[in-house]
Amino acid sequence: MQIAVTFRHMESSDAIRNYVEEKLDRVKKYIEEPIDAQVVLSVQKKINHRAEVTMVAKGLTMKSTESREDMYAAIDLMVDKIERQLKRYKDKLKRHKVDSGTQRRLEKTIFAATSVDEGDGSPEIIRSHSFSVKPMSVEEAVMQMDLLDKDFLAFTDDNSEEMNVVYRRKDGNYGLIVPQGS
Structure with a gap:
């Protein structure tokens, strides 16, 4: 998985970058193809921490944005949301499987x-x-x-x-x- 982390209106932090990469690593179980993730972390009005991710895999694009007073909480909620979306999508694909039929x-x-x-x-x-x-x-x-x-x-x-x-x-x-x- 390729993850690009961009910091806006805040200083770049290796600790936060590693935290994002570690959290997004758990979504790999839902998609086998190479995944490209663009993460933007920003601070607005000095108290609103915003975490935004755009993931592209297998022609599928998914987005998640969360804002909280704490950057780590915003990242956790953003990853939880994208994981729920991927899980729902994978379950939908499983339900539509056709076992038999002529090709x-x-x-x-x-x-x-x-x-x-x-x-x-x-x-x-x-x-x-x-x-x-x-x-x-x-x-x-x-x-x-x-x-x-x-x-x-x-x-x-x-x-x-x-x-x-x-x-x-x-x-x-x-x-x-x-x-x-x-």
């Missing part, structure tokens, strides 16, 4: 823009990638799309076993494309 194999192909724009009869393939798609619910597909930080995700619906696409709309909501039978 489909998809192939993603990227074409050169010039070959498509010029109207050539044969578009130039830049890269091709195939991958397995496991059946999942719409909620799990949205969660996976957010985890992967993608704008859309093709998936097999676990109820209908049809290929669906979930996508992020410009207004921040989500859209679902479901094929119609012929």
Whole structure:
């Protein structure tokens, strides 16, 4: 885990920096991927100690901010809050696990823009990638799309076993494309 600690309106302290690193170390059990944590510790109006963390892991961004009269108390509460968020997220992922079902194999192909724009009869393939798609619910597909930080995700619906696409709309909501039978 990479932790960057920034001190604002207060002197830098190795003791506080070590305390933050020690406390944030306990959240590693919730996420396996490399974690990047940005911590900002600040003092406002000489009595309000504020601890703020932004964690990025697996395309997931989580934030926590706490203010107290004591910096150590603010750090403790901030870490407790981020740990609760990660635990809730991990539990949500576990509930959405699908044990059985058929997997489909998809192939993603990227074409050169010039070959498509010029109207050539044969578009130039830049890269091709195939991958397995496991059946999942719409909620799990949205969660996976957010985890992967993608704008859309093709998936097999676990109820209908049809290929669906979930996508992020410009207004921040989500859209679902479901094929119609012929």
